[in-house]
Amino acid sequence: MYDFNKIIDRTGSGDLKHEVLLERYGRADLLPLWVADMDFETPTFITEALRHRLDHSLFGYTVEPKNYWPTVQQWLHDHHQWNVELEWLSFIPGIVKGIGMVINIFTQPGDKVIIQPPVYHPFRLTPQGNGREVVYNPLKENADGSYSMDFDNLAQVADDKCKVLILSNPHNPAGIVWDKATLARLADFCYDHHILVVSDEIHCDMALWGNKHLPFAMASEKAAQCSITFGAPSKTFNIAGIVSSYAIVPNDTLRQKFYSWLTANELNEPTLFAPIATIAAFQQGEAWRKAMLHYVEQNILFVEDYCRQHMLQIKPLRPQASFLVWLNCRQLGLTHDQLVDLFVNHAHLALNDGEMFGQGGEGFMRMNVATPRAILQQALHQLWKALQ
Structure with missing residues (x-):
């Protein structure tokens, strides 16, 4: 009923997630999984309600x-x-x-x-x-x-x-x-x-x-x-x-x-x-909300399985709520700068680094998994290749 696998091209929409990559991360060729909005289309019942009002000019x-x-x-x-x-x-x-x-x-x-x-x-x-x-x-x-x-x-x-x-x-x-x-x-x-x-x-x-x-x-x-x-x-x-x-x-x-x-x-x-x-x-929105959360749960399981199979040094903390996954990267043994360099310059990913969140965030990265599974799979593959 709802297609969360649909990849939305956000070019030209002025979205924060893509538009500030160069300014914030030093390069624009990154897959952005940072700011906490979703890569899923806003549900049509909201768009239609707004469009109905726009018709009254x-x-x-x-x-x-x-x-x-x-x-x-x-x-x-x-x-x-x-x-x-x-x-x-x-x-x-x-x-x-x-x-x-x-x-x-x-x-x-x-x-x-x-x-x-x-x-x-x-x-x-x-x-x-x-x-x-x-x-x-x-x-x-x-x-x-x-x-x-x-x-x-x-x-x-x-x-x-x-x-x-x-x-x-x-x-x-x-x-x-x-x-x-x-x-x-x-x-x-x-x-x-x-x-x-x-x-x-x-x-x-x-x-x-x-x-x-x-x-x-x-x-x-x-x-x-x-x-x-x-x-x-x-x-x-x-x-x-x-x-x-x-x-x-x-x-x-x-x-x-x-x-x-x-x-x-x-x-x-x-x-x-x-x-x-x-x-x-x-x-x-209730049916859409439930479907979206089910898709997010499957994405979280996908991240857990991928890390277990390919990147044992990275341990995702399973969230009890939201679409943000707290990745424990401490077993990589990297400094803060090295960890950021790995994700940005080698894996070409834009995540939020754990130190941003203050004491206790050292060695973590925050990943937004509210994205089509193909994008999530690509991101994890890029990280795996960078770790090689």
């Missing part, structure tokens, strides 16, 4: 469609059993932008922000760019390659100046679906220490192999009262270029402070296409 000021937020509410209820009140919801113009807003509204210069590396690099760059100190609470790497939160370290590094903790849930780059006990324990700590948790849940609709995402705010009542959650249909339905993010804030005091600022600056008003794409995705 007047693009003036618009209001939110009446079924916009009820559609989001229904999706959250159906997929995460989360009964979100209408007033808890607001549009935001992007999740990283939302993090920047939270930092400016809820912290002052001199305050600190906690992150849990290895983790999505804007969690570090955004606070730093806003003049805040970043405090590191690194994840513990377990013997089997999985990760756990280090609560002993958290207690050591968190002081009175720590005002915000940015949580990756599910975790990027390791693909962890955090369990309820972990999230509730984190909520207890942050609530008791007056630390606001910003939970980035952009990969929440991409749990794999029967894993179940738990929204942070559902872990406990304390979690609901000390958190702001960010979500979007953009990763799941490959519409990152249509900014469609939203915030969920159950606590009245936090919500009033955050949303009154958004309203004053008109940052809570979605662009024309955001609600249209969101409604189409959440009302018509």
